[in-house]
Amino acid sequence: MADFARCLHFAKMKMGIFYALKPEQVQTLQELWNGIDTVAILPTGFGKSIIYQLLPYLIQKKTGAAEPMIAIVVAPLNSIMEDQIQSLRSKNLKGCYLSYDAKEIVTFGDNEDDIEEHSSDKETEESPTTSVLGKMFDLTELKSGRYNIIYSHPEALHTKKIQKIFHSPVYQQRVCAVAIDEVHMISEWGSEFRPAFRKLGELTVIFPNACHLALTATCTEQRKNELTDTLQYRKYTCVSINPDRPNIYLSKRSRLPNIKKIDKLDSLIEPVAVELTDKLSDFPVTIMYVENLEALGYFYQYLNSYLGKRQYTGEEIPENRIFAQYHKDYTKAMKSFIVSDLCKKKPTIRLVLATVALGMGLDAPSISRVIHCRPPTSLEAYMQEIGRAGRRGQSSEAILYYNNNDISKARKGISDSIIQYCQDDVNCLRLLLVKHFGFSETQYSGNPNGCCSNCKNAHLNK
Template sequence: MACFLDIEGTGASTCPIGIHRDEKSDEDVDDADINDIIFSNVPIENVREGNNCYLYSHPETLIDKKEIGKMLRGRTMQKLVCAIAVDEVHMISEWGKEFRKSFSRLGQLTSIFPNIPHLALTATSTTADLKLLSKTLDFRETHYIIANPDHPNIFMEIRRRLPNIKKFEKYDALLGEISQEFEDKLQEFPVTIVYCDNLESVGYSYAYMHHTLGERAYCDKDNQTPENRMFSQYHKDYTSKMKSHVISELSKPNPRIRLIFATVALGMGLNVPAVNRIIHFRPPTTMEKYLQEIGRAGRSGQPATAIMFFNNNDITSNRKGLDPKMREFALNTSTCLRIQMLLYFGFKESLFNGQKELCCGNCRS
């Protein structure tokens, strides 16, 4: 069994290993019932007794909760825990200083379990960052396994958008093109995630599509429910039910949902093979975030596209958190975008070996 600790460390839920959503057809069970079938709540005593093969937890639970810390140092856990893995370890650098400080204290786990293997995983860290993260995690005798982060099946392109003074026109210009393609293709529209500036732009984009498409936005015009709409939104304030529906749909080989307007809440750990395109209405603040977000397209190896829009306001030096390298990337109109990105991560060669015009917008022009 796999066990998931709640963030307060007072309870947990378990899931049988090897259970997958596709073991039940869409007709057998709806999204709301799947969690009831797969997951079951268990008391914290179940965790203390070591009844699970895998234990998943938020950093805050392991680091900040005294009872959990006591449990980890106890005889049972000291005997049974055979390895610790920290996934998406680059979030220590991104969140550990201010937002979620427990991330930066995960090195305590190395001290609590000094005699077992520790594994840290990331797809978006530079060589310098890896060494800093190893130090933060208090790793010793560290072995680095590094692979080229290139996504050769993703065509990258950067385009200008209207300035921010055109508050709604800057969105209308982008949404007009998207909605026209959507009307033309409907259920053949390439599955697309649009990362918006903020919650306001998510809401505006969603309302624009709803107004433009009307009943054509639904898979079944006689059943115009949110679950049958071919576009959706995703953000931290969205209902848990609809978040679950969106993830469940995107996880299917041919989802009903074809277009998602999202904030970065639709983020880490997302493995949705059907996504064919990522659109950024505004550049991410770092190259790491950009690589992470475009990597959500083309997961099955199919040709995919990443389009990033920007204006001068988006890359101004006083934008909070903006890395100068992201500004250089946005302004690059002459050299290969793929090579520029890879050089940032310490790689000189691309994995792309196709036709030049299929590499990136700069290579095409």
Template sequence: MAENVCFLDCMKYAKDCLGIEFELKDKQIETLRSVYEGNDTLAVLPTGFGKSIIFQLLPFMFQRKFGRRQPMITIIVTPLNSIMQDQVQSLTKRGIPACFLNIEGTGVKTFVDGKRYQKSFQDEDSDTDIEEVVISSAPLQDVKKGNFCLIYAHPETLVDKKDFGKVLRSTVFQERVCAIVVDEVHMISEWGKEFRNSFDKLGNLTCLFPDVPHLALTATATKSDIARLSEVLQYRDTQFVIANPDRPNIYLEIRSRLPNIRKFEKFDNILAEIVSELSDKLDRYPVTIAYCNNLEAIGYAYVYTEQKLGPRAYIPQEGVPENRIFGSFTSVPQPP
């Protein structure tokens, strides 16, 4: 019972530090508890579940657990700059010291107070909007000193760059790193062998930090994937947290169009119901993706919808592309 109270107290402290007032989901708490207890953990949680909140709480949860004066350090391995930038921006807006590294491990980016940063570039009477935070470079020395409690990095930075390897082996990092997190861990299966083989070497981090818990997160993993990922990461006595992927707010339906003869007439029958409801509800119509299997069908669906909706296709102002309530997208290059 005492241990349970201690965990709940540490979790509450971490939530307060991040300004989180809502209740965490059961699987978020289960994942946090597993990591808190020192377990290597692999969590499969649906998209939009709130996976990032879990690892953002860790520096403060372990600060409380071990009675440290300052937050501990969590290193997050993630494959995309856009993910790093978005999360660091969100954290710094809340006053959390976070940063992301370039792939060489030599450059550091964070966000700073926009008003303070831009003050010297504007007149006092200027009415130009100033962003709340703006991206800025930070000295690598700040990372080495442990001034950031959440550090985002590419796998190449952490397993291939010898200079940054020295940082990871430094006394500061060996004493203050409380967890290593691999976000979007399914990328090991997708990219590990052929495209970005550093993903396949992330088990080195488990060996480099043998005394801290390791956490891997994904929304996409089969049973065979899970077993392989745990092996590649060299996790020990892995604890698995798996949430039901069912999303009751998402509905899938497949409709087939009869081929060849009067094909567009048959296509109209499929589109008419969708467009009629869209015309009635407009911006109250639920977000919908209609997948067509060829460019001809996509083009026809777009023109059909445009003709049926007319000026009602724009909210609030007709003729402004950004205000259109429908659009077409394709990954196939259009012919010249």
């Protein structure tokens, strides 16, 4: 059996990776190579996906198998899976994902000519959006073990047809790893919205000889224990780093009470409209999380009226507009266009008014500001969402608006941690965040004015 370093070099060369991996990526891979189930708590944009993508080649070299092994990756959204599968095309790995109902697979690339196409344009109301980018085929090629990375919704994994495939000799012999991406969804969605997340521990039982990996950007000690119990990890290790993002300035601001509905909305969107009009294409790329569709529609019309023809970079067509809206009811084509544009080095779109439908799995390095018009219900969710800013290391900003209604204990699902965060006007916001996740120090070492609004106010009042 080859040693770990030789196996890792083999996997990297096979995938065309010629740069040095980060220490935490290597540590996670070595723990898995040693057969130890692992929880990896690594920041948004850190490069968590490369860990499980390397596993088919890593374990192939370890075992001396004639072909790369199979890794099963559980993810919550089609958009995440589509992005990942397309990225595999340049890494010598064949990837696909299971449809929500497990009736077909979706894949990309140039190797599908020999697969009999299975016509399917249907989409159920309760399922995540069907792909508009990939091609759909039946399960024949899945049964043969053709694909090295198989992405899936948890719902698909619990169907009888997929269970039968997973218990077949091909899968029992070749599945080397099961990875749960965005594992915090087990606790956030598993209770009511998508209970199939709560059953993912079954995969640990079906593949007892595979290595098991749980990935997330944020997790407290208590939550980690709950998740590993659900996943039935008997013996596991944890790889984590301080989640602080020193390039993101943290700002907290009060907003008008809900009773002053229109004034409240105007006070939130007006300064954004003024700055957008002034800077146009130089406006920092911003995601503005809006509390509901009614407010989002109001903001959109406000911007449309305020900017007029200045909202376009050329011909007056939607694709040239410098602001956009993103929510679950928006057309799939426009959602795909918005994500694609945001991922450019210099996006046309400078401001996206969004619900939480935009975010998870979004890799858009150009984003420099995240505005929350209302606090999320937990610091875990807040940390996930502000982590979408500053991925290139550029100076960025996270602005959080709140009023007393937003942090009332009567609000469904609200956690004490987000209430305390909003109410604290004295302590460093950055330190409050990292302490919540079990760290005692921040990574920021600059001027207090560039740390957070609490530190800035304290410095100015000296």
